[in-house]
Amino acid sequence: MAPIALDTPVIDAHPVNKLPKGITPYSQTPETTADVDWAELVNLDLSKFDLPGGKEALAQQLKYAVHNVGFFYVSDFGISQEEVDYQFHLSQEFFSLPLEEKLKYAANHKAASYNGYNGPHVYEADKTEHHPRHNIEVYNIPKFTPDFPAKETHPQLIQTNWDTIESFAKRVHTNVVERLMKIFAIVLELEDEDYFAKKHDYEKKGEDHMRYMLYHSRSDEVNKEAKELYSTGHTDLGSITLLFRQPVAGLQILSKDGKYKWVKAVPGTITVNIADTLSLLSGHYFKSSIHRVSVPPPDQRHFDRHGILFFIRPNNDVLVEVVKNSPLLKREGVYETLEEREDPLDVATWVHERQKHIFASGYKIVTPGEGQDGDERSNLEAVIAGVKVKYWN
Numbered sequence: 001m002a003p004i005a006l007d008t009p010v011i012d013a014h015p016v017n018k019l020p021k022g023i024t025p026y027s028q029t030p031e032t033t034a035d036v037d038w039a040e041l042v043n044l045d046l047s048k049f050d051l052p053g054g055k056e057a058l059a060q061q062l063k064y065a066v067h068n069v070g071f072f073y074v075s076d077f078g079i080s081q082e083e084v085d086y087q088f089h090l091s092q093e094f095f096s097l098p099l100e101e102k103l104k105y106a107a108n109h110k111a112a113s114y115n116g117y118n119g120p121h122v123y124e125a126d127k128t129e130h131h132p133r134h135n136i137e138v139y140n141i142p143k144f145t146p147d148f149p150a151k152e153t154h155p156q157l158i159q160t161n162w163d164t165i166e167s168f169a170k171r172v173h174t175n176v177v178e179r180l181m182k183i184f185a186i187v188l189e190l191e192d193e194d195y196f197a198k199k200h201d202y203e204k205k206g207e208d209h210m211r212y213m214l215y216h217s218r219s220d221e222v223n224k225e226a227k228e229l230y231s232t233g234h235t236d237l238g239s240i241t242l243l244f245r246q247p248v249a250g251l252q253i254l255s256k257d258g259k260y261k262w263v264k265a266v267p268g269t270i271t272v273n274i275a276d277t278l279s280l281l282s283g284h285y286f287k288s289s290i291h292r293v294s295v296p297p298p299d300q301r302h303f304d305r306h307g308i309l310f311f312i313r314p315n316n317d318v319l320v321e322v323v324k325n326s327p328l329l330k331r332e333g334v335y336e337t338l339e340e341r342e343d344p345l346d347v348a349t350w351v352h353e354r355q356k357h358i359f360a361s362g363y364k365i366v367t368p369g370e371g372q373d374g375d376e377r378s379n380l381e382a383v384i385a386g387v388k389v390k391y392w393n
């Protein structure tokens with residue numbers, strides 16, 4: 001057993017409310033006191049979902065945000081803060097492993113795979129330019145299904161805590177992803193409330209992943225050189241992204257007036273954003289929001305910034321095609337604006353091609369271009385598998 005795992009206790013599967021005593025608790029950083037422009041986002045209380053009329057009320061509440069904003073919060077999703085903090089603890093432990101140990105689990109970028117460890121040295125080994133502004137480390141864990149490499153292929157720390165991570169990831173799927181998928185179908189007034197949920201069947205093969213993510217604090221000099229950004233403006237490629245957050249501010253959303261607003265990490269919530277594939281399935285009615293990560297405000301920029309993220313995608317065999325027979329999309333005239341694709345595109349191909357493009361243009365994407373905040377990076381526009389993709393400052 002690797003030394004790091006010795007002080008990381010094994011905990012039971014389904015550990016609701018019985019996490020082990022004596023673990024180093026994950027300590028939250030203090031909130032920023034900086035006067036930043038926060039975005040106002042709706043919060044869906046998911047405990048209302050099963051009440052009579054509950055999911056319909058939630059759909060009503062979400063209607064404006066899915067079309068106009070693309071970001072919202074969910075709360076009361078049946079996973080305790082203690083469990084979330086334990087995931088932050090594991091993330092912290094993982095990134096403190098020696099670099100040689102982490103590199104043993106490096107993602108296979110050549111196969112356009114993003115599962116496993118990603119960090120500056122992985123890109124360097126990949127012969128992509130390495131630069132001190134690159135301060136992000138990531139460990140991506142795919143779905144806990146037989147389609148993906150078994151527990152034994154992960155570092156000892158992850159193996160030791162496998163059941164807990166699996167239980168956490170699966171409950172995020174059942175309690176949050178499945179409910180949101182039903183709410184999206186209700187928003188579109190679909191006859192089949194399970195239309196999107198069926199396309200996100202946990203047991204079927206799909207490229208969803210859970211991510212431990214760490215942004216290392218950087219020097220003022222490097223921050224300046226990177227135009228005060230940790231990542232540039234982009235949309236995510238999947239269906240939705242779920243972000244369990246700590247209070248180190250950084251995430252920003254491009255609002256309609258062309259200015260970025262900060263997205264607060266509200267205690268007890270998950271921040272959710274809609275991504276490209278769900279937008280495509282809705283004929284662009286659902287907004288894939290443009291967002292980026294800024295260097296934190298002055299009182300927080302010396303902290304490392306951790307996140308636990310879930311990148312949700314439809315199953316690999318799902319076709320990237322617009323949902324038919326939505327009364328809402330009909331009323332809104334969405335069907336009239338659509339251009340028919342000649343060849344069908346499945347999610348597996350779309351995700352693979354898009355991921356390949358991201359690896360191939362890596363440093364161009366993360367390096368701010370000329371122009372104002374929120375300007376389109378026209379030199380980075382691409383058509384991937386017949387779909388237009390863009391990046392922003």
Ligand SMILES: O=C(O)CCC(=O)C(=O)O
Binds near residue numbers: 251292293
């Ligand atoms: O770290 C964050 O707050 C957002 C990360 C993000 O946008 C991404 O990884 O796609």
Ligand SMILES: [Fe+2]
Binds near residue numbers: 234235291
């Ligand atoms: Fe993102």
